[in-house]
Amino acid sequence: MTTQQLHEQILQKKSFLCVGLDPDLNKIPQHLLETEDPIFEFNKTIIDATHDLTVGYKPNTAFFEAYGIKGWVSLQKTISYINEKFPEIFTIADAKRGDIGNTSSMYAKAFFEDLNFDSVTVAPYMGKDSVEPFLAFENKHTIMLALTSNEGAFDFQTLETNGKELYKQVLETSKTWKNSHNLMYVVGATKAEYFTEIRKIVPDSFLLVPGIGAQGGSLSEVCKYGMNDKVGLLVNSARAIIYASNGTDFAEKAREEALKVQQEMKEIINSKF
Amino acid sequence: MTTQQLHEQILQKKSFLCVGLDPDLNKIPQHLLETEDPIFEFNKTIIDATHDLTVGYKPNTAFFEAYGIKGWVSLQKTISYINEKFPEIFTIADAKRGDIGNTSSMYAKAFFEDLNFDSVTVAPYMGKDSVEPFLAFENKHTIMLALTSNEGAFDFQTLETNGKELYKQVLETSKTWKNSHNLMYVVGATKAEYFTEIRKIVPDSFLLVPGIGAQGGSLSEVCKYGMNDKVGLLVNSARAIIYASNGTDFAEKAREEALKVQQEMKEIINSKF
Numbered sequence: 001m002t003t004q005q006l007h008e009q010i011l012q013k014k015s016f017l018c019v020g021l022d023p024d025l026n027k028i029p030q031h032l033l034e035t036e037d038p039i040f041e042f043n044k045t046i047i048d049a050t051h052d053l054t055v056g057y058k059p060n061t062a063f064f065e066a067y068g069i070k071g072w073v074s075l076q077k078t079i080s081y082i083n084e085k086f087p088e089i090f091t092i093a094d095a096k097r098g099d100i101g102n103t104s105s106m107y108a109k110a111f112f113e114d115l116n117f118d119s120v121t122v123a124p125y126m127g128k129d130s131v132e133p134f135l136a137f138e139n140k141h142t143i144m145l146a147l148t149s150n151e152g153a154f155d156f157q158t159l160e161t162n163g164k165e166l167y168k169q170v171l172e173t174s175k176t177w178k179n180s181h182n183l184m185y186v187v188g189a190t191k192a193e194y195f196t197e198i199r200k201i202v203p204d205s206f207l208l209v210p211g212i213g214a215q216g217g218s219l220s221e222v223c224k225y226g227m228n229d230k231v232g233l234l235v236n237s238a239r240a241i242i243y244a245s246n247g248t249d250f251a252e253k254a255r256e257e258a259l260k261v262q263q264e265m266k267e268i269i270n271s272k273f
Numbered sequence: 274m275t276t277q278q279l280h281e282q283i284l285q286k287k288s289f290l291c292v293g294l295d296p297d298l299n300k301i302p303q304h305l306l307e308t309e310d311p312i313f314e315f316n317k318t319i320i321d322a323t324h325d326l327t328v329g330y331k332p333n334t335a336f337f338e339a340y341g342i343k344g345w346v347s348l349q350k351t352i353s354y355i356n357e358k359f360p361e362i363f364t365i366a367d368a369k370r371g372d373i374g375n376t377s378s379m380y381a382k383a384f385f386e387d388l389n390f391d392s393v394t395v396a397p398y399m400g401k402d403s404v405e406p407f408l409a410f411e412n413k414h415t416i417m418l419a420l421t422s423n424e425g426a427f428d429f430q431t432l433e434t435n436g437k438e439l440y441k442q443v444l445e446t447s448k449t450w451k452n453s454h455n456l457m458y459v460v461g462a463t464k465a466e467y468f469t470e471i472r473k474i475v476p477d478s479f480l481l482v483p484g485i486g487a488q489g490g491s492l493s494e495v496c497k498y499g500m501n502d503k504v505g506l507l508v509n510s511a512r513a514i515i516y517a518s519n520g521t522d523f524a525e526k527a528r529e530e531a532l533k534v535q536q537e538m539k540e541i542i543n544s545k546f
């Protein structure tokens with residue numbers, strides 16, 4: 001998928017919501033445990049209930065790997081289901097990978113070719129040659145951690161280096177990498193005040209924004225400082241939507257929560273575009 | 274496995290070699306492609322041929338994930354084979370994971386419980402709460418990236434921050450985390466001169482050292498500056514051993530290469546312990 005197609009989908013659906021698929025057998029409705037593949041069943045039901053309100057789905061690989069081979073099967077079924085039934089939707093493998101060059105190539109192959117995701121999240125610590133193998137895939141997108149939404153973000157990401165915080169250095173350096181036009185960035189919503197600074201460095205890039213909902217970020221603040229003239233935001237919400245209820249009404253409640261966010265987004269888009 | 278048990282194994286085998294299992298269907302002997310599970314067959318044969326010369330095996334998850342579910346099955350069979358047949362051997366899931374707290378817990382569950390590895394590699398960028406969930410597992414070991422062996426290591430890891438390079442700050446900060454006694458660190462062999470500095474910060478920790486062999490690092494230099502009074506090193510070699518030959522003699526040639534390294538290690542251990 002191209003960023004232009006993603007942009008068009010956003011304007012059409014009046015939404016830049018991405019739903020995080022973090023299936024946890026201890027949290028999903030317990031009646032699903034009787035099905036053959038509870039994780040896929042849960043994801044599929046959430047997807048069917050929310051696909052017209054969202055432009056992206058972001059399965060986090062940890063929640064699949066924790067269940068071993070069964071989990072990997074559920075992940076494959078989930079991405080195949082989205083690609084077949086809702087091919088217009090942008091898919092993100094939230095995997096936070098990164099390794100030396102030949103190894104990163106194998107990760108890129110895993111997520112872009114074998115599973116056929118539109119994008120994958122990567123970690124920047126190992127630098128250029130750990131990320132460029134992902135960037136070599138045209139019309140695939142590499143979403144690099146810049147400033148994350150967790151408390152530990154302040155351990156290293158905001159350290160002063162060369163007169164600027166590390167996350168800014170990460171953003172600046174990454175722009176010099178080959179095929180950097182295939183980069184997007186993770187920027188946590190819990191720090192909306194940082195968006196102004198970030199937009200000075202990467203005015204045109206899409207930002208994936210976790211931390212809305214359960215993690216406490218404010219949508220209007222994020223949009224005020226982070227939106228660009230192509231919207232340029234994908235705002236992720238996971239727990240607040242997928243675990244809105246753990247009863248048999250979970251799909252309905254998930255839709256209600258997604259709709260609330262989408263309505264807020266619709267107002268913002270209508271006022272700006 | 275405790276670090277004491279690892280130390281004892283090192284002295285007994287006169288080896289601190291770890292063999293990296295990076296199976297690539299384009300590089301393994303082509304006659305194996307006719308078997309039902311070429312990747313497991315390759316790993317098993319390498320393990321059988323080298324287990325008395327090595328103290329650790331380090332499958333890199335990228336090389337399994339690239340083959341989807343089949344690859345994950347091969348990974349599970351590989352770790353189960355090592356755990357059942359050679360339980361004294363230290364196993365490392367080279368996965369370089371890291372995410373917000375509840376997600377890192379799922380990764381820890383995947384590698385420590387579901388797959389039953391002794392250790393897993395993690396990336397530091399997301400800070401304390403992305404690593405502590407791994408550290409909570411007693412007698413399991415979390416091997417954090419400090420200074421890696423690739424060219425991109427110089428993009429961010431060696432940036433000056435608070436008057437010291439980032440990788441030193443990462444080492445220092447990590448020592449304050451809960452259960453930090455379960456930490457080990459990745460330090461690339463291509464930069465042996467850095468070991469003196471690193472040992473000032475983490476004198477007692479085990480260091481996992483990639484970059485010997487195909488990546489060009491020198492074993493004697495690493496030992497000169499990196500060894501502590503408990504050895505404290507696990508030196509990894511992958512390609513130079515596992516791809517020593519791609520013919521039907523690959524196991525024999527892998528053993529020859531592993532033996533060369535082990536003999537060099539034996540001399541060093543005998544001269545120091």
